[in-house]
Structure formats: C-alpha cells, structure tokens
Amino acid sequence: MGVLAALAILAGLIVVHEAGHFFAATWQGIRVSSFSIGFGPVLLERQRRGVQFALRAIPLGGFVAFPDDDEDSPIAKDDPDLLSNRPLHQRALVIAAGVLANLLLAWLVLVGQGLVVGIPAGFSATPGVLVSGVQPGLPAAAAGLQPGDRIVGLAGEEIGGGQQAVAALVEQIKGSPERTLPLIAERGQQRLQLRLTPDDLAGIGRIGAQLQPNGTEIFRPARSPLEAIRQANRDTSLLLRRTAGGFFTLLTHFGETASQVSGPVKIVEMGASLAQQGGGSLFLFTALISINLAVLNALPLPLLDGGQFVLLLLEGLRGKPLPQRFQMAFMQSGFVFLVGLSLVLIVKDTSQLPAVQQLLGH
Known part of the structure; x- marks a missing residue:
C-alpha cells in the first residue's frame, strides 16, 4: 500500500504540472492538441473537444502538445489561436504555469497538513x-x-x-x-x-x-485557518530555499554530489517508507516532491520549462524567433539527455534496493 500511495502521489504531481500548462493555454484561448502523461506509444486515449488525452508507455513525466508542433495539422499557420502566434507574455505564462502549479500545490498541501494533522509542536x-x-x-x-x-x-x-x-x-x-x-x-x-x-x-x-x-x-490543532496558512508560508519558503540550494550545490560541485542524485525508484521507496509512518509524513513528502519538480523544471535545460523560457527570452532579445532547426536540435538533445539520465538513475536506485542487494549477496 505504501508503494501504491507513493506512485499515486508522483503521478498526481506530474498531472498537476501538465494541467498548469494546459489550463494556462486554454484559459487564454490557445489551441491545444494533446495532454499526455508519459512518453512513447499510447496505451489509453480519449478525444474531447479536439484534444487527445493520453496515457503513454514510458512513465517518466508528461507533456502538453500544440498544433504548432504538428507539420500535418490542418490548422493554418497564421491562425491567431496558435501558441506561436501569441504575444511573448502569453507564451511565457503557458511555460511558467507548470512550475507555478507545483508550487501552489505544495503550499495547499502544507495548509492541509496544518488543518488536518495540526501544527508541528x-x-x-x-x-x-x-x-x-x-x-x-x-x-x-x-x-x-x-x-x-x-x-x-x-x-x-x-x-x-x-x-x-x-x-x-x-x-x-x-x-x-x-x-x-x-x-x-x-x-x-x-x-x-x-x-x-x-x-x-x-x-x-x-x-x-x-x-x-x-x-x-x-x-x-491549529488555532485558526490563518495559523495553518502562516505555517504553510514558512514551510513552503524553507523547502523552496533548501531545494534551490541543493540544486545549486549539485550544479557547482557536480563531481562531488552526483552520487547523491536519486531517480523515481528512490523517490517511490522514500514515499512508501513515509506512507507507513502515517501522520504528517505523506503531506510533507508530497509538498517536498512537488517543490523539487518545480525547481527542476525551472532549470534552463533543454526540454524543461526553463529551457523553453530561455528560447523565449532569446526571441524577445532578437525580435524574432530562433531558427526552427536550432530549436529542434536544442529540444531533441534535451530529450536524449533526460531519458538517458532517468534510465541511469533507475538502474542505480534499483540496484541499491535492500531486496536487490540481498539477491546479489551484498
């Protein structure tokens, strides 16, 4: 049950992140072609109002796709509702919305902890x-x-x-x-x-x-909802500072800290352990992973939201979009890097599980 709870939380956080992009686009009247959880071949799908909602085979994240990315799309390239034809500030909101959704969710979870579990004493x-x-x-x-x-x-x-x-x-x-x-x-x-x-x-x-x-x-027990909100503000700020500091240390001292990087297997193992403890542990786990997803996606790396934001910033400075060939190469290199890193971390974390270590005789 602990593993299932951790998997459900991790999947839910990915859905929330992608929902941020999706609703920021649809709220502004921007066309969306698909909302996918996972990558690769489609396992389950449903069409609704011209949007494909899909569950895919490789559970390493998700994405929201736009007709702009489809060369065979019947929509005219000069359609004003295409993402690429919208002003920079509207596209920036769509890109930033995933990170903002994860931060908002973390704060709401910590408010919920204060109201349901109580205030740490x-x-x-x-x-x-x-x-x-x-x-x-x-x-x-x-x-x-x-x-x-x-x-x-x-x-x-x-x-x-x-x-x-x-x-x-x-x-x-x-x-x-x-x-x-x-x-x-x-x-x-x-x-x-x-x-x-x-x-x-x-x-x-x-x-x-x-x-x-x-x-x-x-x-x-919280004395009032306001006290739970103040506690959530403090906890969110603290977790955000520590998470950002951890990523900064990783980037500036990669050789010394790379061994501490964990992937989805380790995250699920940690979540399962916390689920067995009960109390406020799962609230804190959810908030912490949500903030980690927000900070990770804000990094200026290809395929991540931060990388998209860099391209948008360069477009604003140049006064016109970067060549399509450069953008495609930038994104494809990021996909190969992130999938490769995820696979390495999955293998590393799986090999360190107690059951696997016991099987190997360590």
Missing part, C-alpha cells in the same frame, strides 16, 4: 539522532552506519534529543572535513563504536546520510 524526543538513510560509497556507509541506527555519542560527547541535537550534529560534521570523528551508535541492542571521516566539499564536511530527531513528531 516539536518531538517527543529521546536522546540520540536517528539515521534514516545512508548513501552508498560515502563516509557514513564507509564508517558502517546503517538506516535505523541511533547516534548517541560523537567525539566523546553524548548527544541530546530533538531537532536541536540534529542541528548540533550536522554543524559538527560540517566543521570537520577530512577529520576522523569517533562516534557511538546503537543498533537494536548493540552498542557500536565507529569512526566517521566526513568528505571535504568546498571546505564543508559531508557524510552522505539523512539524519532526523529520534522520537515522534508532535502536532497540535
């Missing part, structure tokens, strides 16, 4: 910091840490509880690049003494592990 903390995930090949894994371990001591000092303990531990790790730190971890009834040596990422230590407070998050 800390943790019923017990001493220690919980290791919720470990990246293979990085210092945490090399030290012997495993998901589910509880770090209770570092560098000869006991670790307290709650979010403050996580923040203090993270700061100590960040300030100790390439310095060996003795730590004490508990795994079930075992007490382990391990040695952790953070990598040096531009002068900042990192270990490749996800850390969280050891305990259960406490929620209290």
